[in-house]
Amino acid sequence: MQRRSFIKRSSMAGMALTTLPSFFNNQDAFYTTKELLGQADIELFGKGINLRKEAHDAFILMKKAAYQDGFDLKMVSSYRSYERQKAIWERKYIKYTQQGxxxxxxxxxxxxxxxIPGTSRHHWGTDMDIIDGYAKVTGDVLVPSKFEAGGPFEKFKLWLDENAQSFGFHLVYTDNYFRKGFKYEPWHYSYAPLSKPMLKQYRKxxxxxxxxxxxxxxxEHFTRGFLMEYIHNNILDINPDLL
Incomplete structure (x- = not known):
């Protein structure tokens, strides 16, 4: 598909600004502890999308806008339960310790x-890992270099930089030199109108x-120091727009 030039305020992006629910409509919503830890069954929307309703609707709008500019906004990962995150954690822990x-x-x-299971933003149904389905790519797709200059997702990342916030989505783990915690993830976006109040409740x-x-x-090896540093750096040292 031939790629067309894009601008920050495309017609679809402008439409998003007028159709997305106000952030303040979500301030009084209540989320249970089990919801915040990924241990509750929540209603998810969209085949292969699996986001909360409001985040799903915003994603569809952004996907349509991306399509108009020549990109196929493809979901790699979205909602993830506690048990799914636990399986990922334990697989990696066993692998690394067996390696010595x-x-x-x-x-x-x-x-x-x-x-760590129970701390993933993917538990909330607001966050997603996305790529351009049209790009020709081999091997692992969630690699930072593939979103940089010369990479298969370079133009897609530029499009996201220009347009994602118009639909309520913000990059979570930025490439800010002074940021600590999780490494830069140019593919991980969060729907702020829901995830900000959820994080506020989570912090309580x-x-x-x-x-x-x-x-x-x-x-059994979780020390107080390790957990305190993890909470401060990995959970809270994120894009300030999401705090």
């Missing part, structure tokens, strides 16, 4: 890109206690 890494080193390696939980009581591979 010490437990704390293995966990430090995991949290470069993967979360006793996260340290919840993580200390968690049972999974390696959890």
């Amino acid at each position: 890494m010490k437990p704390l080193d293995a966990m430090a390696k995991i949290i470069e890109y993967s979360t 939980l006793n996260i340290l206690k919840l993580l200390s009581q968690a049972e999974m591979e390696g959890s």
Whole structure:
């Protein structure tokens, strides 16, 4: 498909600004602890999309706008339950420790890109990992270099930089040099009108206690220092627009 030039305020982006629900409509919503930890069944929308209704509708608008500019906005990952995140964590922990890494080193390696179960933003039905389905790419698609100059997703990333916020989506883990925690993820976007109030409620939980009581591979090695640093750097050191 021939790619057409795009501008920040495309007609679809402009439409998004007038059709998306106001952020303040979500301030009084209540989310249970199990919802925030990914342990509750929540209503998700869209085949292969799996987002909460409002985030789903915004995604569809953005997908249509991207299509008009020659991109196929494709979902790689969205909602992820606690059990699914636990499986990812334990697979990596077992792999790294079997390779000879010490437990704390293995966990430090995991949290470069993967979360401790119960702390993933993907639990909320507001966050997604996306790529351009039209781009020709081989191997792993969620690699930062593939979104940079010369990479298969370079133009797609520029389009997201120009347009995503018009639909309520913000990059979570930016390439800010001073940011700590998870490494740069140019593919991970969050629907702010829902995820901001959800994070606000999540921060009111006793996260340290919840993580200390968690049972999974390696959890016996969770020290207070490790968890405190994880909460400060990995959970909270994100794009300021999402705080």
